[in-house]
Amino acid sequence: MKMINVVNGPQDVSRIILGCMRMPALNTQEAADLIKCAFELGVNFFDHATCYGNGDAESRFGDALPLTGINREDIIIQSKCGLHFDRREFDWSRDDILKSVDESLSRLKTDYLDALLLHRPDLIFEPEEVAEAFDTLHKAGKVKYFGVSNVTPGELMLLKKFVKQPLVFNQLQFSLDQTQLIDSAMYLNNTTTDRSTDRDNGLIDYCRLNDITIQAWSPLQIGMFKGCFVDHPDYPELNKALGRIGEKYGVSKSAAAIAWILRHPAKMQAIAGTMNPDHLRDICDASKVDLTHNEWYELYLASGKFLP
Numbered sequence: 001m002k003m004i005n006v007v008n009g010p011q012d013v014s015r016i017i018l019g020c021m022r023m024p025a026l027n028t029q030e031a032a033d034l035i036k037c038a039f040e041l042g043v044n045f046f047d048h049a050t051c052y053g054n055g056d057a058e059s060r061f062g063d064a065l066p067l068t069g070i071n072r073e074d075i076i077i078q079s080k081c082g083l084h085f086d087r088r089e090f091d092w093s094r095d096d097i098l099k100s101v102d103e104s105l106s107r108l109k110t111d112y113l114d115a116l117l118l119h120r121p122d123l124i125f126e127p128e129e130v131a132e133a134f135d136t137l138h139k140a141g142k143v144k145y146f147g148v149s150n151v152t153p154g155e156l157m158l159l160k161k162f163v164k165q166p167l168v169f170n171q172l173q174f175s176l177d178q179t180q181l182i183d184s185a186m187y188l189n190n191t192t193t194d195r196s197t198d199r200d201n202g203l204i205d206y207c208r209l210n211d212i213t214i215q216a217w218s219p220l221q222i223g224m225f226k227g228c229f230v231d232h233p234d235y236p237e238l239n240k241a242l243g244r245i246g247e248k249y250g251v252s253k254s255a256a257a258i259a260w261i262l263r264h265p266a267k268m269q270a271i272a273g274t275m276n277p278d279h280l281r282d283i284c285d286a287s288k289v290d291l292t293h294n295e296w297y298e299l300y301l302a303s304g305k306f307l308p
């Protein structure tokens with residue numbers, strides 16, 4: 001497994017994270033088997049959120065971990081808060097953050113989160129309240145490291161003005177299908193394609209300049225949860241290129257797609273959401289692959305882009 005020392009954050013953590021959003025579909029024993037399989041493959045980082053299955057993902061994980069024989073301190077448990085589909089709002093208020101963490105800890109059956117991320121921007125957030133909540137959580141030993149998800153440079157700067165702890169992660173959508181983080185640099189000033197639009201104010205460069213590790217969510221999904229592009233009939237060119245490159249390195253197409261994310265010099269982590277141990281084994285083979293400069297471009301172009 002490729003590992004990373006996160007600047008100002010946890011050390012020696014896996015570049016591939018197991019995303020637990022889909023864990024409510026498993027029973028406790030199946031969840032334990034998957035967590036054990038991940039750990040044996042070198043994955044020591046697990047991503048949660050309070051909203052995944054309305055708390056069921058965290059509960060399933062909390063029930064399953066003791067069945068695995070894995071020591072709590074040997075893994076990184078990250079959760080996210082602030083996203084309330086049930087209440088139809090996003091909430092970064094002090095009280096909501098504190099309450100969410102207490103509920104996560106109780107569902108996960110642990111005393112601390114290694115990392116807490118704010119899931120999606122609360123449009124009316126008050127950075128002073130976030131700062132107060134993070135201080136309280138840090139001082140109480142309930143959260144070691146902090147970060148955000150789906151957050152722009154402006155929002156990060158606003159938070160950083162008040163929050164004392166370093167913000168070490170930004171979890172963002174990035175995959176061979178969803179390349180909007182990097183497209184605008186490729187097509188700068190080009191009026192023939194919508195991909196030239198800078199939608200996030202140079203977020204990828206901002207994260208790199210400020211030592212914020214990007215965690216790529218939904219690395220194999222078409223759009224927002226429209227299915228996996230690997231072997232999908234709508235992606236013939238991409239699958240041909242993934243197949244060719246996968247064959248060269250003796251790995252699956254899924255591994256080649258994840259290797260494409262890991263090859264980016266931002267040193268991102270990739271959050272795999274599979275609940276199938278065989279698929280996870282395939283995906284983790286990405287760690288054996290170092291794509292060449294030219295192969296990285298071959299996959300980017302095969303995903304439907306052109307050289308300007």
Ligand SMILES: NC(=O)c1ccc[n+]([C@@H]2O[C@H](COP(=O)([O-])OP(=O)(O)OC[C@H]3O[C@@H](n4cnc5c(N)ncnc54)[C@H](OP(=O)(O)O)[C@@H]3O)[C@@H](O)[C@H]2O)c1
Binds near residue numbers: 048150219220227271
């Ligand atoms: N911060 C955010 O806003 C945000 C948003 C969404 C997700 N996330 C995080 O990102 C994680 C991953 O998201 P995701 O589940 O959408 O990611 P994903 O890994 O891109 O997609 C997982 C889906 O692809 C399928 N799949 C994987 N390998 C396959 C293969 N070889 N052939 C066919 N199907 C395959 C899986 O089915 P099987 O289970 O059958 O393999 C599963 O349905 C989540 O668990 C969560 O932690 C964060």
